[in-house]
Amino acid sequence: MEQSDNLDQALWSARGGDRDAFAVLVREHQSMVFSIAWNYLRNQPSAEELAQEVFLDLFQNVKSIESRAHLTFWLRRVTSHRCIDYTRRRANRPGIALEDAPEPSASPEIPDPFLSGTLQKLTASLPEKPRMVVILRFQEDMDPADIARTLDMPLNTVKSHLQRSLAILKEKLERTRVRS
């Protein structure tokens, strides 16, 4: 409760141009923003650079943020769209079908001993939008309706991405286990 009050106060002060209050907002939300970028890009320098850009963008737009819930929604939305744009700019290639997504980049001859690491790599191998849907669902614990609003995507598309992505991840995980 006290922390909520502090965050409300920090948001209010940051909107008035208080840099220290803005730093409080950064500290409070940095793990969320950085983790979305890290889980999506699987590259620490790129994830940090992207997360920093998101917070600089927030500083320019902090006056338009109306509440803590709005702040969380705004950060998730901007981070997600920046991640997708970043990958598209970098790859500059047409999207691929979910079923055609490549296997994780880790060599199958050297199986990952940790399940989490394997799942992270498998998730990172999904196409751009399904990958972000899975990250928002399982990292941020968001329901499909919130994901649809965050990504400007029809609800049924989100549900379909989730269903197909989970089926593919399970199948690929099984294949990886069989190989190892």
Add this chain to the structure above:
Amino acid sequence: MTPFDRELKSALARREPPAGFTDRVMARVPQRSKRRWSHSWMAAAAAGLIALIGGGAYEFQRTNQVRVEGERAKAELVFALEVASQKLQHTKAKVLKNSEERL
């Protein structure tokens, strides 16, 4: 939630960024509010100066116009007095001449 969902949730759990992240962000945050304040100050000062110069120019022109009109009126009055004076002199001379002729 299935065991697979739990494994995925655990794999994608939030993590902290490298140490010093907040400081690196704050080092890139521009000193926006201060600059904006000085810009608005400068804009207000410039607007005040322009208003002052405009007001001064208007007042100078108005005063000058009153002075010119006053001088013109003065010149016309002097001219009228000179004409009247000449006519009086002329009349006086005629009266004196008539008086001498009668005597």
